[in-house]
Amino acid sequence: SQQGEEDPQALSIQEGENATMNCSYKTSINNLQWYRQNSGRGLVHLILIRSNEREKHSGRLRVTLDTSKKSSSLLITASRAADTASYFCATEAGGSSNTGKLIFGQGTTLQVKP
Amino acid sequence: KAGVTQTPRYLIKTRGQQVTLSCSPISGHRSVSWYQQTPGQGLQFLFEYFSETQRNKGNFPGRFSGRQFSNSRSEMNVSTLELGDSALYLCASSLSGHNNEQFFGPGTRLTVL
Numbered sequence: 001s002q003q004g005e006e007d008p009q010a011l012s013i014q015e016g017e018n019a020t021m022n023c024s025y026k027t028s029i030n031n032l033q034w035y036r037q038n039s040g041r042g043l044v045h046l047i048l049i050r051s052n053e054r055e056k057h058s059g060r061l062r063v064t065l066d067t068s069k070k071s072s073s074l075l076i077t078a079s080r081a082a083d084t085a086s087y088f089c090a091t092e093a094g095g096s097s098n099t100g101k102l103i104f105g106q107g108t109t110l111q112v113k114p
Numbered sequence: 115k116a117g118v119t120q121t122p123r124y125l126i127k128t129r130g131q132q133v134t135l136s137c138s139p140i141s142g143h144r145s146v147s148w149y150q151q152t153p154g155q156g157l158q159f160l161f162e163y164f165s166e167t168q169r170n171k172g173n174f175p176g177r178f179s180g181r182q183f184s185n186s187r188s189e190m191n192v193s194t195l196e197l198g199d200s201a202l203y204l205c206a207s208s209l210s211g212h213n214n215e216q217f218f219g220p221g222t223r224l225t226v227l
Contacts, residue, residue, distance in 0.1 A: 030212070030213045031213055033215065033216065035218070040202060040221075040223075041220060041221065042118075042204060042218045042219055042220040042221050043204065043206075043218040044218075045215050045216070045217055045218070048214075048215045050213065088157065090157075090216075092212075092213065098170065099145070099162060099164070099169050099170055099210075099211040099212045100145050100146075100147045100162025100163075100164065100169060100170050100208070100211030100212070100216075101147065101159045101162060101170050101172070102147070102149075102159065102206075102216060103159065104149075104156060104157035104158075105156075106156050107156070
């Protein structure tokens with residue numbers, strides 16, 4: 001079952017604009033991770049945010065986590081054509097029985113037009 | 115460090131056959147997880163191995179199995195292939211599998227005819 005629900009499902013913007021993607025989940029988590037996937041290839045790890053963190057930055061990426069609302073957002077600033085890809089959030093549910101198991105959302109397809 | 119590697123990259127099989135996929139994790143990583151990705155179901159967790167032991171398993175039939183070797187390399191096997199097994203199979207490695215980043219390989223694209 002998919003724990004993460006991502007919004008929007010598709011996003012089309014112009015180069016230089018910012019892109020925001022949202023993710024909601026259902027259960028308590030240890031962490032939430034964001035990934036990028038280009039055309040059915042492997043997943044590229046972008047950022048991990050733990051349940052006790054509220055915000056993290058990595059280059060042009062900013063991730064926020066609100067555990068009270070069970071939601072996260074990924075902001076890509078000053079987007080480039082090379083950012084065109086599908087973006088997934090994935091949660092590691094809380095508890096010791098969930099080791100090594102990520103539950104993925106359906107993803108957001110981002111198109112950045114040059 | 116070299117990334118996660120998976121072999122083969124592409125496979126074509128027929129119904130009823132079996133297949134073995136291989137995954138080599140990042141050096142020092144002891145946890146290997148496997149996922150299936152299909153257009154209809156998205157990314158779904160298959161199982162996770164740590165120190166040669168399966169610690170976690172997803173909701174897949176017993177035709178899907180795996181193992182991990184002492185060098186942390188892992189294999190997954192699918193027996194009696196069905197058309198619905200056509201998918202991208204991804205493995206991911208992490209240091210311990212608990213509250214760590216998971217790094218993915220390029221995947222094996224399996225087509226069942």
